Amino acid sequence: MQNFDIIIIGGGAAGFFTAINAAELNPELKICILERGKEVLTKVKVSGGGRCNVGHAEFLPRELSANYPRGEKELLGPFHKFMSGDTMQWFEKRGIALKVEDDGRIFPVSDDSQSIINCFIRDTEKFKIQVLKSHAVQTFQREEDFWKVKTSKGDFLAAKIMLATGSNPKMWSILKKLGHKIIDPVPSLFTFNIKDQRIKDLPGIATEAVVRINSNTIDLESNGPLLVTHWGMSGPSILKLSAWGARELQKLNYQFEILVSWLPGVTFENVLNQLKELKTNFAKQQVLKNAQFDLPKRLWQSLAVASGISDGMTWADLNKNQLHNLSSQLTESVFQVNGKSTFKEEFVTAGGVDLKEVNFQTFESKFHKNLFFAGEILNIDAITGGFNFQNAWTGGFLAAKALSEN
Ligand SMILES: Cc1cc2nc3c(=O)[nH]c(=O)nc-3n(C[C@H](O)[C@H](O)[C@H](O)COP(=O)(O)OP(=O)(O)OC[C@H]3O[C@@H](n4cnc5c(N)ncnc54)[C@H](O)[C@@H]3O)c2cc1C
16 A cells, blocks of 8 residues: 555646645655546646636736636635736746736647646656556545545555545545535536527627526626627627526526627617617618627628618618617617537536535635645636636645645
8 A cells, every 4th residue: 555645636737736836845745646537637738728728817816706606705815825926926937938818818828738737747757746647536534544545556545635636526425425515516617509590690700798697596697708609609798607607597407588788888778869860860871781889790780680670771761660679689689598508618517515614724624634625626616717727726725735734
């Protein structure tokens, strides 16, 4: 039986970050990472479209934590100790140049996730952290002062263990047996399936929008770019709703209505008045040929057609009803959502270890001494933009501090 000071279960983002930081704080420690797969860091590899969006340029703890539908309150304290600026410094200190894109997302300058992986592998070698692949952990249990970890390739002993197994159901069921509450996993970060004549021919069109879901059980609103896809709608405004509504939308079996305003911040009345002015000032101009409000032309045409306006009609031809309809289509288009799709294969799981049962100073279990968690195993998840990795880095960093202490 092999003996370690610290065993990290799971060779993903959170596992590697924890192992490296613990070793850096105390190089004497014997640390190993047990990974069930043939490869480690597979999600880091494919993350951010292969570019790895390592974090987000948001440098205020409260603002940063507001991006976590689950974990907002609990991460506030930890972010005061380790957040975006620290993440940037951490990688830059290791020679990984980073850049911030216009929307705030942070990437390696190389635009290649492999640079992040190389950095992690280099550090595990430097600190002699053992990385044992194809070691699937089957169970773990307390044996006197140690944790006994049973894997597909033999048993291991360690004084402290860290679970960084992402959304692996097996680990959750073991934790349930150890008395932890697991919040049911549901998918987050998905796009909406919508079959609707108004957007049928518009895939690829992107525009700023405000999207709202308002039913008996849910009232959510988000804004940002909206992208029309072959299946329906995607883009940051939609993904944010999918994250904040993850649990309620699952209860609705992903059947619900959304209200889209294609003109953020402009009211129905305001638009109606502007349309009336167009009718007066541009009476002879054809409506479909002259897109207004800086909208993409095909979207404008589609909304106008849905308002009962046909090809060749001029502003003078429009009656009161058509003006009303158009103003309504522009500011409160209703679409029926029927199901969801994955977003560029990127998704996270909402659910996991109940946050009430974790000490967020150290990321240690409140029930079991020397049992730590970090990353997606916890009931923490965020919208897209680098926030999910930030959760893994922050948890890993703070747990590493506690793990490395004697
Ligand atoms: C396609 C895609 C792209 C993404 N892009 C981004 C992005 O650009 N930015 C961002 O912030 N977030 C992104 N995310 C989310 C992000 O990848 C996750 O939030 C993050 O990887 C979670 O890290 P983790 O270490 O907790 O879990 P994981 O990365 O899932 O790692 C868990 C590891 O544990 C191993 N494991 C599980 N069970 C066992 C077991 N029983 N024994 C041993 N090992 C086990 C798994 O094989 C895995 O290697 C993306 C997600 C996907 C799917």
